Amino acid sequence: MSSSPTRKRPRSSGDQTDGPTTSSVARLRAASRQTYLRSREAQQLARLGQELQDERALFGEEQLSAREKEDLRRKEERYRLAQARVTLGTEVERNESERYKLPDIDTPLGEERPKTWEDEIARKRYESRPAPGDEMARTDQTEWEALQIKKGKAALEAARGNQLELNTLVGRDGKPLPDVSKLLAASRRSEDGARVHREAEERRRRNMINDRRSLPMFKHREALVDAIKKHQVLVVQSETGSGKTTQIPQYLVEEGFGRIVCTQPRRVAAMSVAARVADEMNVKLGSEVGYSIRFEDCTSDKTVIKYVTDGMLLREFLSQPDLKDYDVIIIDEAHERSMSTDIVMGLVKDIARFRGDDVRVVISSATLNTKKFSNYFDDAPVYTVPGRRFDVDILYTKAPEADYVDACCVTVLQIHAKEPKGDILVFLTGQEEIEAAEEMLKERTRGSGSKIGELIIAPIYATLPSEMQAKIFEPTPEGARKVVLATNIAETSVTIPGIVYVIDPGFCKQNSYNPKTGMESLLVVPVSRAGAKQRSGRAGRTQPGKCFRLYTKWSFLNEMDEDTVPELLRTNLCQVVLLLLSLGIDNLIDFDFLDAPPAEALLRSLEQLYALGALNEEGKLTKVGRRMAELPLDPMMAKALLASEEYGCSEEVIIICAMLSVNNAIFYRPKDKKVIADAARAVFSRGGGGDHMTLLNCFVQWRDYGYSHQWCRENFVQGRTMKRARDIRDQLDGLLDRVEIKRSSVGTGSKVPILKSFTSGFFYNACRLQKNGNYRTMKNPHTIQLHPSSCLARSEIRPRWLIYHELVFTSKEYMRQVFDIEGRWLFEVAPHFYGEEDVEDTSKRKMPKVVGKSGGRS
DNA sequence: GAGCACTGC
Numbered sequence: 001m002s003s004s005p006t007r008k009r010p011r012s013s014g015d016q017t018d019g020p021t022t023s024s025v026a027r028l029r030a031a032s033r034q035t036y037l038r039s040r041e042a043q044q045l046a047r048l049g050q051e052l053q054d055e056r057a058l059f060g061e062e063q064l065s066a067r068e069k070e071d072l073r074r075k076e077e078r079y080r081l082a083q084a085r086v087t088l089g090t091e092v093e094r095n096e097s098e099r100y101k102l103p104d105i106d107t108p109l110g111e112e113r114p115k116t117w118e119d120e121i122a123r124k125r126y127e128s129r130p131a132p133g134d135e136m137a138r139t140d141q142t143e144w145e146a147l148q149i150k151k152g153k154a155a156l157e158a159a160r161g162n163q164l165e166l167n168t169l170v171g172r173d174g175k176p177l178p179d180v181s182k183l184l185a186a187s188r189r190s191e192d193g194a195r196v197h198r199e200a201e202e203r204r205r206r207n208m209i210n211d212r213r214s215l216p217m218f219k220h221r222e223a224l225v226d227a228i229k230k231h232q233v234l235v236v237q238s239e240t241g242s243g244k245t246t247q248i249p250q251y252l253v254e255e256g257f258g259r260i261v262c263t264q265p266r267r268v269a270a271m272s273v274a275a276r277v278a279d280e281m282n283v284k285l286g287s288e289v290g291y292s293i294r295f296e297d298c299t300s301d302k303t304v305i306k307y308v309t310d311g312m313l314l315r316e317f318l319s320q321p322d323l324k325d326y327d328v329i330i331i332d333e334a335h336e337r338s339m340s341t342d343i344v345m346g347l348v349k350d351i352a353r354f355r356g357d358d359v360r361v362v363i364s365s366a367t368l369n370t371k372k373f374s375n376y377f378d379d380a381p382v383y384t385v386p387g388r389r390f391d392v393d394i395l396y397t398k399a400p401e402a403d404y405v406d407a408c409c410v411t412v413l414q415i416h417a418k419e420p421k422g423d424i425l426v427f428l429t430g431q432e433e434i435e436a437a438e439e440m441l442k443e444r445t446r447g448s449g450s451k452i453g454e455l456i457i458a459p460i461y462a463t464l465p466s467e468m469q470a471k472i473f474e475p476t477p478e479g480a481r482k483v484v485l486a487t488n489i490a491e492t493s494v495t496i497p498g499i500v501y502v503i504d505p506g507f508c509k510q511n512s513y514n515p516k517t518g519m520e521s522l523l524v525v526p527v528s529r530a531g532a533k534q535r536s537g538r539a540g541r542t543q544p545g546k547c548f549r550l551y552t553k554w555s556f557l558n559e560m561d562e563d564t565v566p567e568l569l570r571t572n573l574c575q576v577v578l579l580l581l582s583l584g585i586d587n588l589i590d591f592d593f594l595d596a597p598p599a600e601a602l603l604r605s606l607e608q609l610y611a612l613g614a615l616n617e618e619g620k621l622t623k624v625g626r627r628m629a630e631l632p633l634d635p636m637m638a639k640a641l642l643a644s645e646e647y648g649c650s651e652e653v654i655i656i657c658a659m660l661s662v663n664n665a666i667f668y669r670p671k672d673k674k675v676i677a678d679a680a681r682a683v684f685s686r687g688g689g690g691d692h693m694t695l696l697n698c699f700v701q702w703r704d705y706g707y708s709h710q711w712c713r714e715n716f717v718q719g720r721t722m723k724r725a726r727d728i729r730d731q732l733d734g735l736l737d738r739v740e741i742k743r744s745s746v747g748t749g750s751k752v753p754i755l756k757s758f759t760s761g762f763f764y765n766a767c768r769l770q771k772n773g774n775y776r777t778m779k780n781p782h783t784i785q786l787h788p789s790s791c792l793a794r795s796e797i798r799p800r801w802l803i804y805h806e807l808v809f810t811s812k813e814y815m816r817q818v819f820d821i822e823g824r825w826l827f828e829v830a831p832h833f834y835g836e837e838d839v840e841d842t843s844k845r846k847m848p849k850v851v852g853k854s855g856g857r858s
Numbered sequence: 859g860a861g862c863a864c865t866g867c
Contacts, residue, residue, distance in 0.1 A: 266865065294867055311866035340866060430863060462864065487863055509863035522863065567865085575867090632867035664862050731867090788860040810861070 215243035239387020258327030422500025640761030647753035690819030
C-alpha cells in the first residue's frame with residue numbers, strides 16, 4: 001500500500017516524547033486482538049480435547065515412550081479436571097464448601113501442629129542446603145536456576161561444538177542427566193562403578209583439556225597476557241564462544257597474577273561460569289574458584305578467581321572503596337551496558353588512577369564498538385580475538401509488514417514446510433503477543449499434522465512458571481520441529497540449544513523513565529541495530545543459520561538506532577545516587593559516567609532523597625541516608641523500613657518490601673481459570689489495606705502453611721517468586737541489626753502502623769480522588785488510573801486518598817500496588833512536604849466548586 | 859472495567 005519504508009507498529013520510539021498518541025491502525029489491531037483473545041478463552045477447553053484426540057490418532061499408544069505416555073496421561077487428567085471445573089464454573093463462590101480444601105491445621109493450644117508432608121519437604125530443603133564451599137554447591141536455588149546452570153553448561157559446550165560434552169548433560173531421552181558429582185556419588189557404591197567412573201572422568205578431563213586448547217582465545221594466550229602486563233587497562237573485544245570469560249582469568253592465574261574478580265550481569269552466568277572454571281582447573285567450586293551473588297557467597301580465603309554479579313561488586317565498594325582485595329578486575333559483557341556495569345566502570349576508572357600500577361583492569365565486550373570503552377579509559381589499547389561462530393544468512397522483507405505477529409506465523413510455517421531441519425526462535429514483545437502467536441500457529445497447523453512434520457510450540461517469558469519454561473530445553477524429536485516464541489529473555493538470559501532459524505520482527509518492550517513526572521513507561525519500540533545483531537547471532541551457535549528480519553534493509557540502516565539506550569539513561573536514579581553519595585562522591589554532575597544521565601534525572605533524585613531526609617540542605621548524606629544506603633531496596637522502601645521501627649512493625653514491613661521487590665509476578669492467572677484465580681487472590685485482600693496488605697497476607701499464609709509448594713498451586717501463587725521473596729525477606733531481616741532497627745510486630749488485625757510506615761516512605765506518591773472518579777497526584781497534578789490488577793480497582797468504594805508504589809504508562813497512566821490512607825497521615829509523616837491545608841478534608845466545603853468545574857477538565 | 863520487556867543488590 002505505501003511506498004514509504006516506515007513500518008506500521010503500535011508505537012514508535014518517536015511517539016514516546018509526543019505522549020500517548022496511538023495510530024488508528026494500532027488501535028484497530030489492539031481492539032481486534034482483544035476480541036480474539038476473549039473468544040479464544042472459550043475455545044481453550046475444546047482445543048485441549050481436540051489435541052488429545054489428535055495425539056491419540058497420530059501416535060498410537062505403542063509408539064510412545066514411557067515418558068510420552070506419562071505426558072499423555074497427565075494431559076488427559078488435566079482435561080478431565082478442567083471439564084469438571086467448567087461445570088462448577090461461576091458457582092465457585094457458592095460451592096466453596098464442596099471444593100477441595102487443604103487439611104485444617106488448627107490444633108489445640110500448646111500442641112505442636114502435626115507435620116504435614118509440605119512441612120517435611122520444606123524442612124528437608126532447608127536442611128539439605130550444602131554449606132558454602134561444598135563441591136558443586138547447589139545451594140538454595142530454585143529449580144529454574146538449577147536448570148539454567150545445566151543449560152549454561154550445555155550452551156557453553158554447544159558453543160564449542162563439542163557434542164560429546166553436551167550429551168553428558170542432556171540424555172537422549174531429553175531428560176537432563178544428574179550432575180557429574182551425583183553420578184560420582186552413585187557410582188562409588190560399587191568397586192566396578194568406581195573404575196567405570198574413573199575412566200569416564202579421565203576421558204572427560206582429556207576432552208576438556210583439548211577443548212581449552214582449541215578455543216580461539218588459546219592462540220592469543222601469550223600476547224594477551226603480555227598486553228595485560230604492559231597496560232593497566234585493556235579492552236578485549238571478542239564474540240561469544242571465544243572463551244574469554246572462562247580462559248582469561250585462568251591464564252592470568254597461571255602467569256602468577258594475584259586475586260582476580262570478574263563481573264557478570266546475571267546470577268546464573270556467574271554461577272555456571274565459576275562451576276565450569278573450577279572444573280577445568282580441577283578444584284572444588286568455592287575454593288580457588290568461586291562466585292559471589294546475592295543470597296549466596298561461594299568463596300573462601302583461598303579464592304583467587306571470583307565471579308560476581310556486577311550489582312554485587314557495586315555493593316562491595318561500600319565496604320572496600322578501593323577494592324584492594326583484587327589485583328585484577330575484569331568487567332565482562334560490558335557491551336550490555338547494564339546499570340551496574342556502567343557504574344562499576346565509572347568507579348573502577350577512578351580506582352585505577354588512584355591505585356596506579358597495583359591493579360589491572362580488563363574490559364571485555366562483544367561489540368565492534370569498543371572505541372567508546374577505549375576512549376573512556378584514556379585510550380586504552382583494544383585487543384581483538386576472533387570469535388567462533390557460524391555464518392548466519394540475513395534476510396529482509398521487501399516491504400514493511402503491517403501485522404508482524406501474523407507475519408511471524410506465516411514465516412514460521414514457510415520455514416517449517418521448506419527449510420531443512422532445525423529449530424526456530426521468534427522474538428516477540430510480550431506475553432500477550434506470544435499467546436496470540438501460539439494460538440495462530442496451532443490453528444494453522446491443525447489438520448496438516450501428517451503432511452508435514454509436527455510443529456512443537458514452546459513459549460518462554462520471564463513470568464511463565466518454571467515447569468512450563470522447561471519445555472524449550474527438551475530436545476526436538478526426530479521429524480518434528482520446535483518453534484520457540486520468546487521475549488527478549490532469549491536475547492541474553494536464556495540460550496536455547498538447536499536454534500537454526502531466527503525470526504526478528506524488530507520490536508521489543510522497553511522501560512523508560514520520565515524524571516519530570518516520575519512515570520515509567522513500558523512501550524513497544526524498535527530494537528537497535530546492536531539488538532538485531534544479537535538476535536540474529538542466536539541462529540549460528542551450533543551450525544550455519546538463517547535470520548528472517550521482518551523489516552526492510554532500508555529500515556535497518558536508516559530507521560534503527562545504532563545501540564540500545566543504556567539503562568542508566570532511562571531509569572529512576574534514586575538508588576544509584578544514594579549509593580554514589582554514600583561512597584563519598586558528592587559532585588554527581590561531574591562524575592565521569594561513560595554516558596552521563598540527564599542532569600534533570602540526577603536533580604530529581606537528589607530532590608527526592610532530600611524529601612526523604614537522606615540528604616541535608618547542603619546535599620550531604622545524613623545518618624538516615626547512610627542507613628538507607630545499606631539496604632538493597634529502593635530509597636522509598638528503605639525509608640518505609642526505617643520508619644517501621646517507630647511504628648513497631650518492622651517484621652511486617654520487611655515482608656511487604658520483599659514482596660514488592662519481586663516484580664508483579666506473584667499471582668499467576670491462567671487464562672482458563674481466571675475466575676478461580678481471582679477468587680483465590682481476593683481472599684488475601686480481605687480486611688482492607690490495599691495491595692500492600694494483600695501481599696503481606698499472602699506471604700504470611702504461605703509461611704503458616706510451611707512454605708508449601710502445594711499451597712502455592714492451590715492459591716494460584718507462583719512458588720518460584722515466593723521463594724525469592726522469602727530470600728529477600730531473610731536478607732532484610734539479617735540487615736536489620738546493621739541499620740539498627742529493632743524487630744517488632746503489630747500482630748494481626750492492626751494495619752494502620754504498617755500503612756503509616758509506607759506513607760513515610762511514599763508520601764511523594766500520594767493522590768486524591770476527584771469528583772469525576774479519577775485520581776490526581778498531589779505533586780505535579782496529573783490524572784492517573786488505578787491499575788486493573790490492584791485489589792482496590794474492583795472495590796465499590798473509592799478511597800479518598802491513595803498512595804501508589806509505582807506509576808507506569810502502558811496503555812494508560814496506571815498506578816500499580818496501591819493502598820488507601822487518611823489524608824491527615826500525610827501531614828503527620830511529612831510535615832515538611834505537605835501543609836495542613838493540602839490534606840484537610842475539603843469534601844464538604846469545596847465539593848460544589850469542584851463539581852461545577854469538573855466538566856471541562858481532562 | 860481491564861493488564862505486567864529484562865536484569866541486579
